[in-house]
Amino acid sequence: MSNKEQIAIDVRGAVKRYGDFTALKKISLSIMDNEFFTLLGPSGCGKTTLLRMIAGFEDVTEGAIFLYGDEIENLPPYERPVNTVFQNYALFPHMTILDNVAFGLEMRGASKADARTRAGEMLELVQLSQFSARKPSQLSGGQQQRVALARALAPKPKVLLLDEPLSALDLKLRKAMQLELKHLQRETGITFIFVTHDQEEALTMSDRIAVMSAGEMQQLGSPTDIYERPRNMFVADFIGETNLLEVSVDNIAEGRAVCHLGGGHELTCNEVEGIGVGSKVHLSIRPERLFMSDEPAEGESLKGRVKENIFVGTDITTIVDLADGPDFIVRTSNSDRGNKRIFEPGTEMYVNMELGAARLLVD
Amino acid sequence: MAAGAASGGSATTDTYKEARTWLLLPAWVTLTILTLAPVGMMLIYSFLTKEFRGGVIWEFSLAAYDQFFFDRGLFGDDPAKIEWTYILIFWRSIWQAGAATILSLVIGFPTAYFIATRPESQRPIWVFLITIPYWVNLLIRTVSMKFLLRDNGPFNDFLLSIGLIDSPITIVNTNFAVQLGLFYSYLPFMVLPIYAAVERYNFSLSEAAADLYATKWVALRRILLPAVKPGVIAGCILVFVPSMGSFLAPDLLGGAKNFMIGSLIEEQFKGNAGNWPFGAAASMILLTMVLILLMAYARQQAKAENAEG
Helix, strand or coil: CCCCCCEEEEEEEEEEEECCEEEEEEEEEEEECCCEEEEECCCCCCHHHHHHHHHCCCCCCEEEEEECCEECCCCCHHHCCEEEECCCCCCCCCCCHHHHHHHHHHHCCCCHHHHHHHHHHHHHHCCCHHHCCCCHHHCCHHHHHHHHHHHHHCCCCCEEEEECCCCCCCHHHHHHHHHHHHHHHHHHCCEEEEEECCHHHHHHHCCEEEEEECCEEEEEECHHHHHHCCCEHHHHHHCCCCEEEEEEEEEEECCEEEEEEECCEEEEEECCCCCCCCCEEEEEECHHHCEEECCCCCCEEEEEEEEEEEECCCEEEEEEEECCCCEEEEEEEHHHCCCCCCCCCCCEEEEEECCCCEEEEEC | CHHHHHHCCHHHHHHHHHHHHHHHHHHHHHHHHHHHHHHHHHHHHHCEEECCCCCEEEEECCHHHHHHHEECCCCCCCCCEECHHHHHHHHHHHHHHHHHHHHHHHHHHHHHHHHHCCCCCCHHHHHHHHHHHHHCCHHHHHHHHHHHHCCCCHHHHHHHHCCCCCCCCCCCCCHHHHHHHHHHHHHHHHHHHHHHHHHHCCCHHHHHHHHCCCCHHHHHHHHHHHHHHHHHHHHHHHHHHHHHHCCHHHHHHHCHHHCCHHHHHHHHHCCCCCCHHHHHHHHHHHHHHHHHHHHHHHHHHHHHHHHHC
């Protein structure tokens, strides 16, 4: 079954309308077998709607969904071999932890004894065996989360759907659970579809990410793709921190575009298809790709004055005021302080970068 | 007042205490004068001697209870035999009230579920609609029901006209008519608590059940029902208990053959022919029975919870 090229979930032209409102505008995407796939976007972007359509809780207005080649969009949820980890866990309050985990197995025809044995093994996997006789209300949020995970994994689904499962946990626990989930996915070999609005979480865990906004897919790619090569302004702005600058393209030659920033500043970056000379577009530069110096670099360089330094633990964020131009954010890692200089506020300096650090965006 | 309590000394504390006493007064009045006192009076009356024109003679007597359980012949000097008449009436009351409760549950549960699953803005309208018939006096409703259901009434006419039956079915003066009357009298008491419970129910639990391969029916039985059980039980108690002691529906719809405990008690206090101590004793026996049933249920519930926890 673990054929790398096999498509686990194939969404073909899926549309979801509620009356006049269109929640999903013709989404098509293929999620591969054994993949950790993330639907990422702000609230209301349609990511949860898409997940619920795969689970069977929402009708598909138009289009089709295939699960390992079988068309499933008209099947009720209880006939789809996928399981869900719900945002609020949705554990059955009147059942013990063990019975919660055994429920799906029992429904699939396992005897009560078999179901409980399997459920016990699942609880061992998430290290909650000692709580099997308790009720959900007697467990902490993190523990309930792991029960929900065990319950959804117990019937060995073909695809596991996770609807913002970590959003209710505190930061530390969330980080630990991110790793645990990633390991669990590798161990079980089950395809995970993960919904989140947290871009950092998505970057950490996913094999591939679909960035969504306003019912449309903005970009589909690996975490590196999406972070390094955002396709449009929404993706660049939503993923990570970035300097978004309005520029006009002055000249294009040999694959390089010369952009005018205003205030006499100029930057050269790689040409992007669809952007011609004279267009007014946006340019994105990640703050960690910049470094500060007394002297202009051979590559790209902008003159400015330090406005403020902000200490954020692992990094120092410097706000730079370009002469007659926009403000810039420069991030210097604390571990890099030997190589990179931090200037006092008010100091005149240069913001330098490699060619290619700046990226033109299709709006 | 909070600021006063923070800054002031014992004076404010005293004022606060005094206010609390006064504010609690309505609760105490309700509990003592309106609840415990009448029951206490009833208890005392049941142990007094009857006065023939109604009322009581203040003399201790067990005659009322004796009359309920034992038959000592016309002149009261035969050897005591068990008196079945009243026990039978009692048994019939339980049976009739039970049937009415089940009927209310079967109709009331889907109704409550329906209302609770409407969009939030529509729910108050549905609840309002459920209660509208109850603005009409119970007596009028019950009499109307008798007219609707009698042999040549509109209900039979309708069934005859559509050809479902060839001759009128007799409903009035049967057990079923009484059950129907009780059901209609107390239906909102079933619908409202169940509605409140279903409205509070987290429907993502049903989604989780469906996700874990439970069909709709199984999800209802194994997940929804246990979650709304307190509402269902409250509804059953609220219908069963008043049905037990009801006398309007049995009197008007049941006729003489389908006498229930409520009518028996009613007769003892009506006009000059009554027997107050006997009526009081029957009331006390009814009260005791209901209490025993409720306590047995509560105990069984506590046991079940302990066994699970």
